[in-house]
Amino acid sequence: QVQLVESGGGLVQAGGSLRLSCAASGRTFSSYAMGWFRRAPGQEREFVAAITWSGGSTNYADSVKGRFTISRDIAKNTVYLQMNSLKPEDTAVYYCAARSSPWASSVKDNYAYWGQGTQVTVSS
Secondary structure (H helix, E strand, C coil), rough: CEEEEECEEEEECCCCCCEEEEEEEEECCCCEEEEEEECEEEEEEEEEEEEEECCCCCCCCCCCCEEEEEEEEHHHHHEEEECCCCCCHCCCCEEEEECCCCCCCCCCCHCECCCCCCEEEEEE
């Protein structure tokens, strides 16, 4: 079992930055691939970024590529999402997710564990 708790959301102006954190519990955190997803009002939950168990490989949605960076600190059982050059269309609830596989995935159904989400609001 893995439990996930996100933090770091808030209100920021367009062009600004935020760093989201996701603290995981569970002794096998290092064997799980991790992902970030988001859901804007009235929309489906969509993929943002994912990282392999080792942190050696990442992938991103086209909409955030070059602006967002996912990383993980295995010693701290934490995964991060650094978000730069934020745009109003990045406004959403951001969710951290874990899957019991070493390999990252952009498919939300491949993730068994989810956090409660953290709100990110970008003003224009």
